[in-house]
Amino acid sequence: MANSTSEESLQDKKTRQKENSRLKELATKPEFGIFIALILLSIFFSIMTGRFFTVRNFFGVLRQTSTIGIMAIAMTILITSQEFDLSVGSVYALNAVIAGLLVRDLGINIWFAAVICLGVAVVIGIINGLITVKFGIPSFIVTLGTMMLFRGFALVLSDGWPISGLPDSSFYRVFGGRVWMIPMQAVWFVIIAIIGYIILQKSKFGYKVYATGGNREAAELSGINTDRVKIIGFILTAGAATISALTALGYLGSISPTQGEGFELMVIAASVVGGTNLFGGAGTILGTFLGASIIGVVRNGLVLMGTGAYWQRAMIGLVIVVAVIVNVQIAKQRKQRST
């Protein structure tokens, strides 16, 4: 009898130890810090306003975050390969305008128009990528240029006017509708995040992305075509910007040629807050998902608290800087522990 109880307690201990070590392992994950920050912010807003901690608002935040978040997923892959894409905000507008015009002026089915837009995105990605790798110009500059170029195209094509009054289609329900109470935009965000996770962290291509960003010369010497890796990265960001634009179109039903201005920096911020290294080689999709969510939560929480729009901007900026400082400190500590 006495024996069996002591055995039981031993087993208890073992399981407890196991749980303990699992918790410790979790704590070493790079996303752990950002996850804790997200929880703390959520608790703060739940205390400050009763409207924050509701199922409805949860999905609302996820929906609002999706526009930036979808782009941030692809941006994380690109930044990990050591490149940037500042043109995502403009591609977000340009492809929406193209879709709108195809439907309104040429009477093309909106589903078909969406496919054409994705084709345009591939071409845009190749243009950004080829200029960057073939001419050896920093992508920061290349995409700064194409950002203005594509914004210009969007304004020229639409003559600066918003596009609305498009015929009804199942498209709007698939991209912008709701399933039970879940907004489709949020669903797409999660789907893209899962796909991004598989591409970056599970696939062979993802390995090459980490290698390219970690040590380009070593990757080249191992026979990896780093140029191709980067070009594919640019295609992914342009593609993600387009999918994001389609979900926005699905939700709003209308298009503005000036939509998405300034998004590129929010997208990069979401990725960096999520622990992506600006100099390449390190970044995770879960981190970016949480990073984008932090920005989303802060904005949403401040709105619910009735904070003015100007203050919102300032606070989001502050959160970005603090989050990055915390991330860098955690990374430093981890490095010290490992050596």
Next chain:
Amino acid sequence: MSENILEFQNITKRFGGTVALNDVSFSVKKGQTTGLIGENGAGKSTLVKICDGIHQPDRGQLIFKGQPQKIRNPKQAEELGISVVHQELPLCYNMSVMDNIFLGPNLPGGLFFPDKKFMKKKTDELFARLNVSIDPRKSIAGCSIGERQLVMIAKAISKNAQLIIMDEPTSALSPAEVSVLYDVIETLEEEGMTFIFISHRLEEVIKVSQEVCVLKDGEFVGKLSKEETNQQKMIKMMVGRDVKYIDKLENDNISQDTILKVEDLNSKKLGLQNISFELKKGEILGFAGLRGSGRTETIKAIIGFAEKDSGDIYIEGQKAKINSPSDAIKKGIGYLTEERKGLGLFFNFNIKSNLGILELDKLSKFGLVQRKKIDRLAQVYQDKLDIKLRSINQNISELSGGNQQKVLLSRWLSSQPKILILDEPTRGIDVGTKTEIRRLIMELAREGYSIILISSEMLEVMNIADRILVFSGGRITGELSHEEATEEKIMNSAIAEF
């Protein structure tokens, strides 16, 4: 007894005017280790780069396994079975051991996903072959340098390498790691692997090699078999005799006063241990030793460019606190860097600005730089050092290396330092200007400058310096007067082990 796996036939390689390799011919036997030794600049690295296709020989050919080969890039070398383990290991530090081993266009696995189980199993097998234990899932960032090297060797054998060239593999290893490396080499030799082992540590070369080949000034000097190798013989072959002699100007200006005194300088980061020395007023003190032996590192610690753990510095008997190069300049220490391009010149500036940058305060009024003053300063030094230029408003990049060096030297002279430290002042400079600068250094000492001269060229130190300190492994391992210094004595101290 055994066949040759690699033969160099009359390899010649020029870079501009300098001959890096001149008609080098020798062979490497299969299934054993061949040591390759020579001073800095003897042509070892160039030879290695020809083997892995980074350079192509101007004349001569490379015979690998009986076939003449033209190797155009490292990838082609790898396909042939030649792998080079450089000092700088091309690894992705953000990835794991096994990721790095299989890094390449075709990771194992299906179309889309890599087969991690297979990678781990294979990596375990590779390490078992090497008889070492490293966790394949460990991050490269968390590996020691020795482990990283073993990863590179494992990667090489995973790609069916038949010849592995190791460039200074032991210079950053702990003694325990070195013996692991020996064991790995021995294990692989038994499998029939061939190694070329390049090192400055002659004892190690003797230990691992069946044959030792010696290069000097880009020429093949000879080959020693295992029985013939001993340190004295090897040193003699490495340094040989040299006809390029520089006349020493008598320096009877050396005072008894100590201008700089360094006491028990230590730095873990720079690898310096117990560095103590004195510099007399008006003296030229030579720092000899191999690259990375602590010469430049000592200076960096003195001028506060790198952190030191302990040690005191006295200037003219006064204890000096120097925390940054700017402190050092204020205290009267001028340091001409060995990296002229990286740490010396501003390539976006013209000649006079490069020259006058130290003395901006004196050259300006109300914060504005006075053109007349800076022009005059540039003129003075152009005449004094005979700098060959079209105009002092020319961009610095248009000058030859020798004249760029003169501009840098003028920069430091213009601040009239009490102590002038010259780090490799004649590296990468044409012969004529070399002689000019060497003369100038001796003349400066006569004028009363106290000079520390760091140089990898033994003859330069021997012939110019009044006294020589030899560095090895972050310590001072020898002190020689001008009269007693010979190349062999310096080399003996420079490769001293402890």
